Amino acid sequence: MLGFIVNPVSGNGRGAMVWKQLEEELRQRNVAYLVRKTSMAGEAKQLAVDVLQNGSVTGIVAVGGDGTVNEVVNGIHESQVACAFGHIPAGSGNDFARGHNLPRDPLQALEKILQGNVTKTIDVLQLNGMVAINSVGAGLDGQVAVTANRARYKRWLNKIKLGVLAYFLAVVRVLLTYKPCSVTVVIDDRQETLENVWLIAVANISSYGGGMQICPDAVPDDGRADICVVSHASRWSLLRAFPLIYTGKHVHHPAARFFRGSTITIQSERPMVVHADGEMAGVTPITVNVARRRLTILS
Numbered sequence: 001m002l003g004f005i006v007n008p009v010s011g012n013g014r015g016a017m018v019w020k021q022l023e024e025e026l027r028q029r030n031v032a033y034l035v036r037k038t039s040m041a042g043e044a045k046q047l048a049v050d051v052l053q054n055g056s057v058t059g060i061v062a063v064g065g066d067g068t069v070n071e072v073v074n075g076i077h078e079s080q081v082a083c084a085f086g087h088i089p090a091g092s093g094n095d096f097a098r099g100h101n102l103p104r105d106p107l108q109a110l111e112k113i114l115q116g117n118v119t120k121t122i123d124v125l126q127l128n129g130m131v132a133i134n135s136v137g138a139g140l141d142g143q144v145a146v147t148a149n150r151a152r153y154k155r156w157l158n159k160i161k162l163g164v165l166a167y168f169l170a171v172v173r174v175l176l177t178y179k180p181c182s183v184t185v186v187i188d189d190r191q192e193t194l195e196n197v198w199l200i201a202v203a204n205i206s207s208y209g210g211g212m213q214i215c216p217d218a219v220p221d222d223g224r225a226d227i228c229v230v231s232h233a234s235r236w237s238l239l240r241a242f243p244l245i246y247t248g249k250h251v252h253h254p255a256a257r258f259f260r261g262s263t264i265t266i267q268s269e270r271p272m273v274v275h276a277d278g279e280m281a282g283v284t285p286i287t288v289n290v291a292r293r294r295l296t297i298l299s
């Protein structure tokens with residue numbers, strides 16, 4: 001049986017509308033399911049843990065955005081129950097859906113999950129006792145996640161189906177005031193000490209922030225994360241170059257350096273805000289470990 005965890009407020013209420021459609025379809029098709037809806041922020045993880053205590057649930061489907069995806073996957077991780085993960089996108093950024101080519105149409109996404117004949121196992125990023133499946137980022141990235149999630153304009157933009165613009169605006173806003181600092185990054189056996197670092201992104205899939213192709217070559221099941229470090233650039237040159245990230249052309253910019261590895265430690269001169277899948281996850285120092293092919297996804 002499938003268990004659904006629904007965030008009704010994701011995408012400024014899109015989650016609730018999507019669930020209505022799905023519920024009707026499930027009823028019409030006489031599919032047995034369990035559903036739990038979140039009533040406050042951060043609840044999806046515990047709901048996933050609760051649903052998994054019902055021994056007959058073999059797959060959990062997160063209906064919402066990337067924050068809901070992250071919380072549900074953390075619930076599966078904490079339960080240590082063998083369970084497949086499915087996702088029906090209803091958020092603003094929807095990078096997990098983009099990274100795994102999931103249908104945007106909720107009924108098509110449901111159809112694929114119900115067919116259940118395509119599964120793949122993907123890596124997860126482990127940090128601070130939690131997991132991320134899209135990306136982890138420190139510095140400007142972390143600050144952008146905090147700013148975008150708090151922004152009133154995210155709600156308005158979601159209303160007119162332009163939720164991804166919220167991340168664009170948050171980057172511009174944070175870039176205007178952010179102060180870079182010195183960072184030491186250890187990637188497996190290699191150590192790099194860099195001055196004037198704006199951000200370090202550790203990616204399992206190519207995009208974050210609603211389609212920004214931060215690490216265009218990231219592969220989610222190779223046992224390694226792709227790492228992008230942006231340093232040694234002026235605020236204005238970054239502002240000018242920023243739109244290149246949507247096509248991945250920033251890889252040619254002299255401020256961007258790329259690495260690949262399975263254990264990544266980030267230490268900085270002063271604490272940098274860290275995000276995991278776009279949600280605040282503490283501050284540096286952090287160590288991210290790539291756990292190879294740890295999660296089965298229905299796609």
Ligand SMILES: Nc1ncnc2c1ncn2[C@@H]1O[C@H](COP(=O)(O)OP(=O)(O)OP(=O)(O)O)[C@@H](O)[C@H]1O
Nearest residue numbers: 010011038039040042065066067068091092093094
């Ligand atoms: N009932 C609720 N009331 C308020 N906040 C909630 C509720 N349920 C979940 N949340 C919080 O909403 C936040 C955003 O959820 P989510 O990321 O799924 O949607 P989104 O921000 O619209 O999409 P995306 O992350 O793809 O941009 C999460 O931090 C989650 O904990």
